[in-house]
Amino acid sequence: MTRIHRLCFVSWCLLLPLLLRAGTPAFDQRVRSVVGAYAHPLNSSPPGYANIAAKLWLGEDAALCSRRLEELLAAGPTGDMFWMYPVTAIAYLDRGQLTDSARRSLRDSFRTYMPYRGDTENHWVMYYTSLYLMAQLWPDQDGSQWYTGKSSAENLREAAGWLESWVRLTTTRGQGEYDSPSYMGYYLLSMSYLAAWARDPDMKKRGSMMLDYLIADYAVKNLGGLYVGAHSRVYDREVLEKWNVASSDFGWLLFGLGYPLSPPSNAIVFYALASAYQPAEILQRIATDRSQPYIHYDLKRTRNRWRFFDQLHGPVYKTTYVRREYAIGSDQGGTLQPIQEHSWDVTWAVPDPRGVQNTLFTLHPYSSLDELQTYFTFPPDIGISGVVSSKKSYDSPDKFVGGSPYEKVFQDEDTIIVLYDIAPNSRFPHINGFFSKDLTQVREDPSGWIFARGGDALIACRPLRPYTWKPIEGGGRRLFSPYLTNGIIVQVAARSEFADLDDFRRAILMLPLEFSLDPTPRVRFHSLRRRTLEFTYGQVPLVNGTPLDYAHWPLFGGPFLEAPVDSELLILKYGTMRRRLDFHRLTVTDSR
Amino acid sequence: MRSWWLVLALLPLPVRGQYTLYTCGSRTKDYVVGAKLPASGIFLKPAGGQWRHAGFNHPFISAFDFDPRDPSIVYAAAGNGLLRISDGGERWQILTGSDVTELLDVAIDANDSGAIYFSHTAGIKVSHDHGATWQDAASGLRRKYIAALRIDSRRAGVLLAGGEQGIFRSQDGGKSWRLAGAAGIQVLHIEESPHDPCFWLAATQGGGLFDSTDCGVSFESNDNLGVGRNLYDIAFDPASPNRIAVAGWGPGVAVSEDRGKTWQLRNTGLPSTNVWSVAFDPAQPGRIYTSVHEDAIYVSVDNGRTWSKDGLPGSSIFRMKFVPWTSHP
Numbered sequence: 014m015t016r017i018h019r020l021c022f023v024s025w026c027l028l029l030p031l032l033l034r035a036g037t038p039a040f041d042q043r044v045r046s047v048v049g050a051y052a053h054p055l056n057s058s059p060p061g062y063a064n065i066a067a068k069l070w071l072g073e074d075a076a077l078c079s080r081r082l083e084e085l086l087a088a089g090p091t092g093d094m095f096w097m098y099p100v101t102a103i104a105y106l107d108r109g110q111l112t113d114s115a116r117r118s119l120r121d122s123f124r125t126y127m128p129y130r131g132d133t134e135n136h137w138v139m140y141y142t143s144l145y146l147m148a149q150l151w152p153d154q155d156g157s158q159w160y161t162g163k164s165s166a167e168n169l170r171e172a173a174g175w176l177e178s179w180v181r182l183t184t185t186r187g188q189g190e191y192d193s194p195s196y197m198g199y200y201l202l203s204m205s206y207l208a209a210w211a212r213d214p215d216m217k218k219r220g221s222m223m224l225d226y227l228i229a230d231y232a233v234k235n236l237g238g239l240y241v242g243a244h245s246r247v248y249d250r251e252v253l254e255k256w257n258v259a260s261s262d263f264g265w266l267l268f269g270l271g272y273p274l275s276p277p278s279n280a281i282v283f284y285a286l287a288s289a290y291q292p293a294e295i296l297q298r299i300a301t302d303r304s305q306p307y308i309h310y311d312l313k314r315t316r317n318r319w320r321f322f323d324q325l326h327g328p329v330y331k332t333t334y335v336r337r338e339y340a341i342g343s344d345q346g347g348t349l350q351p352i353q354e355h356s357w358d359v360t361w362a363v364p365d366p367r368g369v370q371n372t373l374f375t376l377h378p379y380s381s382l383d384e385l386q387t388y389f390t391f392p393p394d395i396g397i398s399g400v401v402s403s404k405k406s407y408d409s410p411d412k413f414v415g416g417s418p419y420e421k422v423f424q425d426e427d428t429i430i431v432l433y434d435i436a437p438n439s440r441f442p443h444i445n446g447f448f449s450k451d452l453t454q455v456r457e458d459p460s461g462w463i464f465a466r467g468g469d470a471l472i473a474c475r476p477l478r479p480y481t482w483k484p485i486e487g488g489g490r491r492l493f494s495p496y497l498t499n500g501i502i503v504q505v506a507a508r509s510e511f512a513d514l515d516d517f518r519r520a521i522l523m524l525p526l527e528f529s530l531d532p533t534p535r536v537r538f539h540s541l542r543r544r545t546l547e548f549t550y551g552q553v554p555l556v557n558g559t560p561l562d563y564a565h566w567p568l569f570g571g572p573f574l575e576a577p578v579d580s581e582l583l584i585l586k587y588g589t590m591r592r593r594l595d596f597h598r599l600t601v602t603d604s605r
Numbered sequence: 606m607r608s609w610w611l612v613l614a615l616l617p618l619p620v621r622g623q624y625t626l627y628t629c630g631s632r633t634k635d636y637v638v639g640a641k642l643p644a645s646g647i648f649l650k651p652a653g654g655q656w657r658h659a660g661f662n663h664p665f666i667s668a669f670d671f672d673p674r675d676p677s678i679v680y681a682a683a684g685n686g687l688l689r690i691s692d693g694g695e696r697w698q699i700l701t702g703s704d705v706t707e708l709l710d711v712a713i714d715a716n717d718s719g720a721i722y723f724s725h726t727a728g729i730k731v732s733h734d735h736g737a738t739w740q741d742a743a744s745g746l747r748r749k750y751i752a753a754l755r756i757d758s759r760r761a762g763v764l765l766a767g768g769e770q771g772i773f774r775s776q777d778g779g780k781s782w783r784l785a786g787a788a789g790i791q792v793l794h795i796e797e798s799p800h801d802p803c804f805w806l807a808a809t810q811g812g813g814l815f816d817s818t819d820c821g822v823s824f825e826s827n828d829n830l831g832v833g834r835n836l837y838d839i840a841f842d843p844a845s846p847n848r849i850a851v852a853g854w855g856p857g858v859a860v861s862e863d864r865g866k867t868w869q870l871r872n873t874g875l876p877s878t879n880v881w882s883v884a885f886d887p888a889q890p891g892r893i894y895t896s897v898h899e900d901a902i903y904v905s906v907d908n909g910r911t912w913s914k915d916g917l918p919g920s921s922i923f924r925m926k927f928v929p930w931t932s933h934p
Contacts, residue, residue, distance in 0.1 A: 127697070
C-alpha cells in the first residue's frame with residue numbers, strides 16, 4: 014500500500030460519517046469504499062482472501078498478494094463453497110498481477126481440495142458458479158486435474174446445467190431460500206460473478222438478468238434499506254435489530270439507503286469486485302419511492318422436503334404491505350423452512366436503525382426432530398443437538414426465530430391475524446411475542462388491546478389469551494402466553510391518520526371483533542381498512558366473505574412487480590417505465 | 606487370448622484371509638458447512654497396520670460398498686455424490702451430477718456385473734455400466750427418502766429398501782416395489798445374513814429390529830431389541846451363523862448368539878452406549894470393532910464381552926466394513 018493510497022483511505026474513513034450525514038455518496042464512491050475497507054483493513058491481521066481480492070481489484074501490492082495467497086493455500090483450504098468464491102474472484106482479478114507460482118498454487122488447489130457442495134440453495138449457487146468459472150478459466154484439462162475427477166468440459170457442463178435449472182425454477186416457482194437478509198448477498202455475488210466473468214453470452218446474460226430479478230425482489234420489500242416481512246432464514250440478532258445484517262450493505266450500496274455495516278459484509282465486497290452492477294433507474298425508484306402505500310404479493314418455495322411430504326417443494330404465499338411509515342409482511346405460517354424461518358412482522362421506519370429494534374411479531378417456539386428430518390439427513394439422535402451446536406436458540410423456549418406447524422397467518426393490507434393451535438405434546442406449549450425496547454407509549458388497555466407507537470406507526474395488538482411479560486436480555490419484553498389455542502390480531506396505522514394514540518385507540522375499539530378459541534381458534538374482525546376478515550385455524554381466510562385465492566397467487570403481483578407463475582418473466586413497473594425480463598428468451602426490454 | 610490373460614494379470618488380486626477395515630465418518634463435532642473441517646470421510650486400517658485417513662476430506666459419507674469382482678474399488682455414498690474410490694482410498698472420482706445430493710446408501714449387485722445402486726434424499730438410482738450412466742429406480746415408491754438399500758445375494762435386481770414408511774422390496778431392479786414390513790417406520794439399515802440368504806434384519810428409528818425369514822418378502826418385529834431407541838447397524842458374524850451384533854443409541858452393542866431370538870447388551874469398556882456401527886473381523890473369529898459417538902473406534906477380542914480403545918479419537922464412524930485386501934500389480 015503506497016502512502017498516497019493509505020492517505021486516501023484514511024481520509025475516506027474520516028469523511029465517511031460526514032458523507033453519511035451530509036448525503037449518500039454516489040454509487041461509484043460507495044463501491045470504492047466497500048472495496049477499500051477490504052483492501053486497506055484497519056486491523057493488522059495478515060490479509061485473507063477477501064483482502065487479496067480487493068487489493069488485486071485496485072491493482073495494489075501484487076507481491077504481497079501472491080505471497081499471502083500461497084501461504085493461505087499451503088495452510089490448506091477450508092470452507093467449501095465459502096472458500097471457492099473468494100479464490101474464484103482472485104483467479105479472475107489476477108489479470109497478470111500474481112506470480113506464476115501463486116497462480117499454480119491456486120490452480121492446484123482445485124485438484125487437491127474437495128469442497129463439500131453443501132445442503133442449502135446458497136451453497137449450491139456459490140459452488141456451481143465457482144466451478145463453472147474455474148472450469149471456464151482452465152479448459153481442456155482431464156479429470157486428473159480436478160477434485161471431481163471430471164474433465165473441465167464435464168465440470169462446466171454440470172455447473173451450467175444446474176445454474177440454468179436453478180434460474181428456471183426460481184423464475185417459475187420462486188426462490189427456495191427466499192428473502193433472507195443474511196444470505197441474499199451470496200446469490201447476488203454469484204450472479205455478479207456470472208455477469209462479469211462468464212464468457213458464454215447466454216450465461217453472462219442470465220447472470221445479469223438474475224441480478225435485476227433478485228435486486229427487484231429485495232427492492233420491493235425494503236423500508237429504508239431494511240429487509241421487511243417474512244424471511245426464509247434469519248438469525249437471532251437481526252430478527253430484532255433488523256439493520257444489523259448483510260442486507261443493509263446491499264441497501265446502502267445498491268440504492269444509497271440506510272447505513273452499511275462496519276466493516277461491510279464479506280458478500281458485498283465480492284459483489285463489488287465482480288460486476289459491481291448498478292441497478293437501473295427503475296429499480297432505484299422501486300426501492301426508494303414510498304410516497305404511496307402498496308401491497309405486494311409473491312410466491313416462493315419451501316426448502317427441499319426430503320421426508321413426510323409427497324412434494325419436494327410446497328408453496329409459500331407472501332404478502333407485504335409497505336408505506337413510508339411502516340411495513341407489514343407475512344407468509345401463511347407453518348414450517349416452510351427449518352430452524353430460521355420468520356413468518357411475519359411489523360417494521361416501522363426510523364431515521365437511523367443502528368441499535369434500534371424497530372419490529373414486532375409473535376411466534377410459537379417450535380423445536381422438533383420431525384421438522385429437522387423433513388429437511389435434513391441427520392441421524393435422529395444427533396438432529397437437535399447438531400443444530401443447537403451452531404443455531405444456539407433452536408431448542409430454546411424463549412426463542413424469537415423459527416416457524417411452527419401450529420401457527421397460521423392471515424394478512425390483509427396492514428392487518429394481521431395469527432392463530433395458534435398447539436399440539437399438547439409440543440415441546441414448548443406457549444407463544445412468544447417480541448415487544449421492543451424502542452416501542453413508545455405502550456398501553457395495556459382494559460379492552461384487551463395493547464396500544465403502542467413505533468416511530469410514526471401506531472400499533473394495536475389484541476392477544477386472544479391472557480399473557481405475562483418476561484424481560485429480554487438487551488431490552489424489551491417478551492409476551493408469554495401459555496395456552497394451546499391462542500392468537501393475536503395486529504392492526505397498524507400511520508400516525509398521520511389520527512390525531513394521537515387516544516384517537517387511534519378509539520377507532521380500534523369501535524371495530525367489530527368476534528373470536529372464539531375452543532375447540533378451534535376463529536376470528537371475525539372488521540379492519541381499520543373497512544374490510545371484514547374471517548379466519549378459522551386451518552381454513553382458507555375470507556375477505557368480505559370471499560376466500561383468499563391461493564390457487565392464483567402470483568409469482569409477483571403488485572404495483573411494482575408482476576410475474577405469473579411458470580412464466581419465466583418478470584415485469585418491473587414504475588409509472589410509465591417498464592423493464593421486462595424474459596428468461597426464456599434471455600431478453601431485457603425497457604420502455605417508458 | 607493372450608490379451609485376455611494380460612488383462613487378468615493386471616487386475617488386483619484378493620489375498621486370501623487378509624482384509625482392510627474401511628470406515629466412513631467424521632470428526633465434525635460442532636461443524637457447519639463452511640467451517641474448518643477436521644479429518645473426515647474415509648478412514649482405513651490395513652491388516653496389521655495403523656488407522657489412517659484416506660483421500661479427500663469430506664464431511665458427509667454415509668455408507669460404502671466394494672465391488673466383489675475387484676475389491677480395490679470402493680463406492681461411497683457421499684454428500685457430493687457417488688464416489689468411486691481406488692488406489693487404497695486415495696483416488697476419488699465423483700460419478701454423479703447435480704441431480705442427486707446427500708447420498709445415503711450404496712450396494713453393488715454381485716449378480717449383475719457393473720450394476721451399482723445407491724439411495725439418496727429423493728430416491729434410488731441404478732447404473733449398469735459401472736457408473737457411466739444412471740437411471741431412476743424409485744419411481745414406484747411414493748416417498749423417496751431411502752436410508753437403507755441392499756441387494757439379494759442370490760438374484761440380480763432383487764432389492765430391499767428402507768425408507769420413511771417401512772421396508773420395500775423390488776424384484777425387477779427398482780421398477781416396481783411392494784411393502785415388506787415395518788409400515789410407517791423409518792428404516793435406518795438392512796442386512797442379509799451371509800449364511801442364510803433368506804434371513805434378513807432391518808434396524809429402525811424407534812421401532813426396534815425387524816426380521817425376515819422368507820428371503821426379505823416380509824418382515825416382522827423382533828420385539829426383543831431397541832424398541833423406542835434408534836438402531837443404526839447390523840453385523841452377521843462370518844464365523845458363526847447364529848451370532849449377530851446390532852449397534853444403536855441406548856442399547857450400545859447388542860449381541861445375539863441364537864440368530865436374534867435373545868440379545869445381550871455387551872458394553873463393558875465402552876465409554877457410552879451411543880454407538881453407530883459394528884463389524885466382525887472375518888480374519889479373526891471373536892474380534893469385533895465398534896464406534897462410539899464422538900469418541901473412538903473400540904475393539905473386542907471376545908465377541909463384545911469387553912472392549913478397549915483402538916483408534917480414531919474424537920470420531921463418529923457411521924459404517925465399517927472389511928474389504929478383501931488386494932495386491933496391486
